[in-house]
Amino acid sequence: MTREFTSSDCGFMELALNQAKLAMSNLEVPVGCVIVEDGKIIASGSNRTNETRNATRHAEMEAIDFLLEQWQKNELSHLDIAERFSRCVLYVTCEPCIMCAAALSSLGIREVVYGCANDKFGGCGSILSMHESTEHLTRSRQGKGFVSHGGLMALEAVDLFRGFYEQGNPNAPKPHRPCRISQETV
Amino acid sequence: MVWEIVHVPDKVPGLEESTVNVLASNVEPKLANTIMRQLSLVAPLENLRHVKRIRRKPTTGKSELSIVLCPSFGNENELGSIPDDVQKLINDYHLSPFTAKVYKYAATSKEEWEEQCKLWPTSYHPMVNVNCVTGFSEEDSQWIISCMKTTLKLAKLNHFGDQGLNAALIVDPACRQLIASAVDQTPVTLESFFHENGGDEAENFGRLFQVYTSDESAEALSSVSCLQPWSWPQQCPQDLSWHPLKHAPVVAIESSAARDRQLFPLHDLNPSISFPSKRQRTEIPQVLTRPYLCTGFDIYLAWEPCAMCAMALVHQRVRRIFFAFPNPNAGALGSVHRLQGERSLNHHYSVFRVSAS
Numbered sequence: 001m002t003r004e005f006t007s008s009d010c011g012f013m014e015l016a017l018n019q020a021k022l023a024m025s026n027l028e029v030p031v032g033c034v035i036v037e038d039g040k041i042i043a044s045g046s047n048r049t050n051e052t053r054n055a056t057r058h059a060e061m062e063a064i065d066f067l068l069e070q071w072q073k074n075e076l077s078h079l080d081i082a083e084r085f086s087r088c089v090l091y092v093t094c095e096p097c098i099m100c101a102a103a104l105s106s107l108g109i110r111e112v113v114y115g116c117a118n119d120k121f122g123g124c125g126s127i128l129s130m131h132e133s134t135e136h137l138t139r140s141r142q143g144k145g146f147v148s149h150g151g152l153m154a155l156e157a158v159d160l161f162r163g164f165y166e167q168g169n170p171n172a173p174k175p176h177r178p179c180r181i182s183q184e185t186v
Numbered sequence: 187m188v189w190e191i192v193h194v195p196d197k198v199p200g201l202e203e204s205t206v207n208v209l210a211s212n213v214e215p216k217l218a219n220t221i222m223r224q225l226s227l228v229a230p231l232e233n234l235r236h237v238k239r240i241r242r243k244p245t246t247g248k249s250e251l252s253i254v255l256c257p258s259f260g261n262e263n264e265l266g267s268i269p270d271d272v273q274k275l276i277n278d279y280h281l282s283p284f285t286a287k288v289y290k291y292a293a294t295s296k297e298e299w300e301e302q303c304k305l306w307p308t309s310y311h312p313m314v315n316v317n318c319v320t321g322f323s324e325e326d327s328q329w330i331i332s333c334m335k336t337t338l339k340l341a342k343l344n345h346f347g348d349q350g351l352n353a354a355l356i357v358d359p360a361c362r363q364l365i366a367s368a369v370d371q372t373p374v375t376l377e378s379f380f381h382e383n384g385g386d387e388a389e390n391f392g393r394l395f396q397v398y399t400s401d402e403s404a405e406a407l408s409s410v411s412c413l414q415p416w417s418w419p420q421q422c423p424q425d426l427s428w429h430p431l432k433h434a435p436v437v438a439i440e441s442s443a444a445r446d447r448q449l450f451p452l453h454d455l456n457p458s459i460s461f462p463s464k465r466q467r468t469e470i471p472q473v474l475t476r477p478y479l480c481t482g483f484d485i486y487l488a489w490e491p492c493a494m495c496a497m498a499l500v501h502q503r504v505r506r507i508f509f510a511f512p513n514p515n516a517g518a519l520g521s522v523h524r525l526q527g528e529r530s531l532n533h534h535y536s537v538f539r540v541s542a543s
Contacts, residue, residue: 054443055479055501056436068429081430082419098525099497103431106415106494120530123497127530128523130493134416142515143416 003149009113012036012091013153016115019046019059020093020160026051030160033059033092035067037084043067060092060100064107085109093157095150098123101130104146111147115157124148187392187542189331191322191508192295194520194537196527205305206234206290207258209268210241211281218251221279228271229256236292238307254306258285295539333357333486334510334540336376338394340369341488345393352410354438355486356504358477365483366441370411370434373441391542398511399541405515412492413515435487435495439502442480450476479503490517490539496525499535506536 012034019032023046035043045063049055071081085107090096093115096104101123104112112124112131123130125148133145213221222239231237231254243250256272268276268283276283288306293299299310322330333355340353355376356365367376397403407413408421411433418430477483480502487509491499496518499507507519518525519537526537 049501052443053446053479054440055503056439056498061431064431065429072427078419078421078428078430097497097501099494099501102415102492102494102497106418107430108416108419120532121497123493127528128493 005113005149005152008039009091009152012041012089013093013113013115015041015044016091016093017153017156017160019044020157023047023059024160024164030164031059031092031094033063033090035063036089036091037087042088043070056099058097058100060090060096060104063090064103082108089113091152093153093160094118095122095124095126097121098128098130101128105130105143108144109146112149113152114148114150115152116154116161117150124150189327189334189540189542190295191327191330192539192541194526194539196524196534198524204290205287207285208234208237208288208306209255209258209272209283210252210286211255211276211283213251213253213279213281215249215251217279218253221253221275224275225253225255225272228275229269231257233257234288234290236308236310237288238309241307252286254286254288255281255283329359329362330508330538330540333484334508335391337486337488338391338510340367340374340376342369343394343398343488345390345397350398350407350410350488352412352434352491353486353488354434356438356442356480356483357486358482359484359505360482365480366438366445368434368437368441370409371428371432371437373437395510395542401514404511404513410489412487412489412495412517413513415492415494415516431494433492433495435485435491436498438485439480439498442483442502446476446479481505484508486540489513490519490521492516493518493523493525496523500525500531500533503533504535506538508538508540510540512539 015034016032019034020030021032023032024030026046026048028047028050031047033045034041035045043063043066045059045061045066047059048057048062051057067084068081071084076084086109088109089111090104090109091113095114095116095118096112097118098121101112114124117126119126121127125131131146131148134142135144218240225239231239234254234257237254239254241252243252255276256269259267275281286306289302289308293302293308293310296310299308302308302310337353337355340355341350342353343350351370353367353369355367357363358365364376367374398407404413408417411418412435415433480499482505484506485499485504485508487507489511490509490513491507492513493516496507509519512521514521516522525531526534
């Protein structure tokens with residue numbers, strides 16, 4: 001889905017790209033994100049899968065965990081936390097993977113704006129559509145889903161991946177396959 | 187009690203791909219035995235051993251018997267060529283052949299078997315204790331079942347089905363070592379790993395499967411994160427560190443990553459690090475090789491994971507997933523999604539369901 005992006009959208013994505021560059025400088029797959037609530041950035045995250053040796057530590061998870069920690073420190077209740085997430089927009093350089101999209105749906109985030117599509121793992125339409133509402137199902141307590149828009153500054157995001165895979169992923173298992181120019185491991 | 191280990195396929199094959207045509211004929215009940223004996227000599231069902239030769243269809247008053255003559259070599263609406271020996275039987279007993287459909291492969295679950303029998307009866311053998319479709323030896327099966335028993339104990343299930351948490355056990359099957367264990371929200375340590383064999387546990391496990399495999403129980407179990415990924419705002423936290431995304435598989439992955447960082451502090455993947463031998467008696471020092479994430483490891487789960495957890499297990503490169511109870515609300519290994527069949531993913535695990543009855 002595409003929409004008209006505003007200059008503030010571009011500004012937020014610019015900052016997500018900076019987070020991706022930060023990941024790259026730490027020899028991580030370059031993905032970054034920011035979370036915006038009522039027009040203000042309240043969290044940022046960059047991919048830390050190599051450093052933590054935990055392949056689930058994607059940029060989105062880093063930002064989400066930062067927020068949860070903050071909000072719990074402030075003794076917000078579960079309902080308060082859910083209400084805060086429902087006001088948040090995530091800007092991320094690459095389409096969230098199936099895991100992150102499912103997590104974002106479970107948290108009840110309002111909207112996701114991403115850069116390039118993720119044609120191997122994408123959970124916002126590319127492979128699965130975890131952003132869609134599951135309320136049509138008869139089961140109780142299903143997710144509302146969230147709005148998802150792709151294509152904002154996608155070329156910049158892809159350029160970062162290209163740069164990363166050209167230099168080679170030093171943390172890939174050895175002997176690893178020859179370096180390819182593609183979007184991987186996001 | 188019978189334990190079963192059943193492969194959960196990557197794809198649900200359509201009826202067309204999963205069936206094959208055979209030539210069949212109605213027979214007089216009196217002649218059925220004689221004809222069957224002769225057929226098994228001249229036309230044994232080599233590749234369809236699971237297919238029952240005779241079908242008994244209850245019709246008004248008496249039952250009607252049909253028999254599989256041989257595989258059909260023709261198209262849908264023609265009989266095709268019939269082997270001479272079979273043709274002779276047809277002539278001798280005045281049979282009138284027709285084309286029937288049977289399932290190509292043996293059923294891997296009771297449900298599948300029941301479905302198959304609607305078309306033409308097949309035989310079904312639960313896979314434990316025999317080395318068949320799933321390919322597990324007797325010893326491996328016993329190990330898998332004992333891992334699952336430990337997982338179910340960890341999940342703190344009771345026979346009323348109104349409590350419980352998802353539980354996760356990551357193990358290295360090569361050296362039969364525990365890597366990490368967790369329940370929803372928290373890592374747990376296991377003191378008595380694989381040393382548990384209670385006397386009356388047989389009945390208990392069977393009862394648990396009765397309780398926890400019904401759809402109603404999945405609705406009611408609000409404490410199991412993977413069953414109700416969206417219901418966390420309504421839950422009462424036990425403590426402040428409660429986290430809406432800390433489902434048991436995610437916590438277990440985090441623990442295995444922490445173990446990796448602790449055992450192999452250097453970031454180098456290739457060189458193995460040798461540890462001083464703990465047992466003085468063994469002369470060979472233990473050499474540990476750093477695995478890449480969870481490559482080669484298996485995970486045991488009480489419940490089929492949700493999409494978030496199933497994808498997390500793809501990312502962490504888990505080799506096999508064994509789960510006990512299906513997750514009709516949000517399961518991503520066959521119930522709602524089927525991640526093991528998404529070809530675009532860069533890693534694929536095998537999925538098995540372990541159950542007791």
